[in-house]
Amino acid sequence: MTVQSQIPVSDPAETLGDGLPPGTTLCNGQYTIDTYLNSGGFGITYLARDSLGRRVVIKECFPNAICCRRGEVVRLRSKSYDMDFTRAVELFQKEARALAQLQHPNIVGVHQIFEANGTAYMALDFVEGTDLFDLLDQHPDALTPEAVRELAVLLLQALSYVHRNGILHRDISPDNILLDTMGTPVLIDFGAARQSATQASRVLSRVHTVKDGYSPQEFYIAGSAQSRSSDLYALAATFVHLIEGSPPPNSSLRLAAVAEQRPDPFRPLSGRFPQHDPHLLAAIDRCLNLFSKDRLQSADEWLDALAGRRPSLLAPAAPTQAPEPCVAAPPVDPEIESKIAEMVASNHAAIAEDGDARSAPVKRAPRPDPEEAKRAAERAYWAILNEDPADWVSEAEPEPPEEEAAEGELAPPPPRRRRFSLSALLSWSGRGRRQALETNL
Known part of the structure; x- marks a missing residue:
């Protein structure tokens, strides 16, 4: 069934709250909301219990730019948003179905997808533990160089499995990596649906979907190609935060500095942290290159x-020094100029569009055929969620045959591994606070 036909338009004068109240039941009583956890531009998360009393996390598709709530029912802010909302719900459901096929000890599990209250929901594993942000704040000494390296190995193995199944994460950051009470890292909150919804909807495209410091520059430019190396950039930025105590500079600012022939504000880690594995530092530096072609291409x-x-990653870098004033600056890479031009044009278009919308009414173009728009949205979604694997294969080093899945099948998950040895360092974890998947849709 379509959600669009069930959603009435809300009364703007009515005072509305966003979250469902505790005690609300969903899916014919199968789930009961215990408490609101968090919300973002595209959804709300709740801690709930299933019919057997087990804790789960419920994600609700709730793009608040175009919808609100009256009672428990989700309603449109305007009739003009019906197609945008329907697209968002369909993309949410399709992503949930794709993620539900992943079975990996370091990836959050999706149990069920269902519709209620005029929108869509998914039920996920409840992970008791803490995220890397809180770990850095409360127990910074727990992340020793050995633990950081082991954490990198486990997350890279999980990301490799995700990529082999044709999915990109698109939202890797410290708050989307949880450590359970045994110290096992779990990758949560995939962002494919958010990215595709912003591309499929003019209204939702204004919702901020990047994370400054962690998102690569291609996430800031509409229509830019995204690949496995985009996830590797975000993972590398996460490890910069773990090692250095703060994320790298915003990639769009880095790009602007290079375009203006100023030094890149990112300082490579290699040579500055001798206690850490030099191979890890060199790989992080490589994956934080501004352009995808210059990064490592796979987990x-x-x-x-x-x-x-x-071993070539460990080649010593040229010493950083101030340019001599009499030496002419090298020419700017045409690719950099092109990217900057796209960013400037995009910003100017957004400003002009907002100004036009505020100053005078604009004649609306004829509404597109709903069925054709639906098909276009589906194509846009799968172009993002399931990118052509042929574009991902490294020409230098093809994937090992034993790791490839048969065509049309999911890559088999590895056997459940031993517990992450970081648990030995996290004596606090057994008595630590409980934390669910406090994620932003």
Whole structure:
């Protein structure tokens, strides 16, 4: 059934709250909301219990730019948003179905997808523990160099599995990596649906979907190609935060500095943290290159680097020094100029569009055929969620045959691994506070 036909338009004068109240039941009484956890531009998360009393996390599709709530029912802010909302719900459901096929000890599990209250929901694993942000704040000494390296290996193995199944995460950051009470890292809150919804809807495109410091520059430019290396950039930025105590500079600011022939404000880690594995530092620096072609191209390549199978990454970098005033600056890379031009044009278009909308009414173009728009949205979604694997294969080092899945099948998950040895360092975890998947849709 379509959600669009069930959603009435809200009364603007009515005072509305966003979250469902505790005690609300969903899916014919199968789930009961215990408490609100968090919300973002595209949804709300709740801690709930299933019919057997087990804790689960419920995600509700709730793009608050175009909808609100009256009682428990989600309603449109305007009739003009019906197509945008329907697209968002469909993309939410399709992403949930794709993620539900993933079975991996370091990836959050999706149990069920269902519709209620005029929108869509998914039920996920409840993870008791803490995220990396809180770990850095409360127990910074727990992340020793050995623990950081082991954490990198486990997350890269999980990311390799995700990528082999044709999915990109698109929202890796410290708050989307949880450590359970045994110290096992769990990757949560995939962002494919958010990215595709912003591309499929003019209204939702204004919702901020990047994380400054962690998102690569291609996430800031509408229509830019995204690939496995985009996730590797975000993972590398996360490890910069773990090692240095803060994320790298915003990638769009880095790009602007290079375009203006100023030094890149990012300082490579190699040579500055001798206590850490030099292979790890070199791989992080490589993956934080501004342009995708200059990064490592897969999680498996990064794992090879950690194993020392890429000694070229350890080649000493040229010493950083101020340019001599009499020497002419090198020409700007045409690719950099093109990217900056796209960013400037995009910003100007957004400003002009907002100004036009505020100053005078604009004649609306004829409404597109709903069925054609639906098909276009589906194509846009799958172009993002399931990118052509042929574009991801490294020409230098193809994937090992034993790791490839048969065509049309999911890559088999590895056997459940031993517990992450970080648990030995996290004596606080057994008595630590409980934390669910406090994520932003």
